[in-house]
Amino acid sequence: MKIEHRIRVYAACALSLLLAAAVSSCSASCDKAQCADSDDTDDTRVAFTTVSESETYTLPGTDSLFNSDKDAVFSAHASLIMPANVSNANVTILREAIVKAATAGKVDVKSPEQTLKEYFKATAQSLGYPEVAKSDDDVDIMDADGFISITGTIASMSPRILSYAITEYLYPVHAANGQTTLTYVNYDFSDGKVMTLGDVFTPEGLKELPAVIAERAKETQPEAEITALPASGSYYIDYEGRIVFVYEQGEVAARAAGAVSAAFYPQELMQYMTPAGREFLK
Secondary structure, X not given: OHHHHHHHHHHHHHHHHHHHHHHHHHHOOOOHHHHHHOOHHXXXXXXXXXXXXXXXXXXXXXXXXXXXXXXXXXXXXXXXXXXXXXXXXXXXXXXXXXXXXXXXXXXOOOOHHHHHHHHHHHHHHOOOOOOOEEEOOOOOHHHOOEEEEEEEEEEEEOOOEEEEEEEEEEEOOOOOOOEEEEXXXXXXXXXXXXXXXXXXXXXXXXXXXXXXXXXXXXXXXXXXXXXXXXXXOOEEEOOOOOEEEEEOOOOOOOHHHOOEEEEEOHHHOHHHEOHHHHHHHO
């Protein structure tokens, strides 16, 4: 089970890196001279970079706890595709929202690298062991006794909307299973803001949506018991322009069922939307 989860984590990381390379190449056709001469207001370049960070921690005293000849090792790794330029839009808010979402909002957004390091340390300390010591060794997650892997990639992108997906997989030291957490950031380039469910739907609409979502989810996942919106407010816009609500693993169905989702075309939910939501998804 542990190996299967790790293989899946590696596959996700590989896909993210390939996407980063592909998206970054969109700006390759504009050489330095051309870019220098271009009018900023007409700048349609799209460029992304990849922020990667890794840390390794030892857990002193766990050798006797686990009847081992050495202390347990906890490894942390993150790879986030980050927007560098999107048609000359201000991407600072988007970048900060991505880092905050990737670290569960538990640490202040500083530089992405420093924020990730602080989150790694906080995660290692939350495991409940008496002491956590940073190691200078670079231990691969495949060789660690426990690990956290964070991957950030593009769920979809249009001229107006970018939906960003963050997948965190936490495998506690020598645990039977790990936990996958999915988080999404939906950004409106036109207004320069992150759009939450509260921005897209009216208060009355938010109250009625769970029943609507439950009916749709039953079509593909009949075991799902949906009585509320996703606890983390998770949703994204897919490449068909549909709004997809996402429930975490174990939130509305057995853990083995994985994440539960329900997709709708915007016109199916217009009656529940705010004016800003209708404009965002038109």
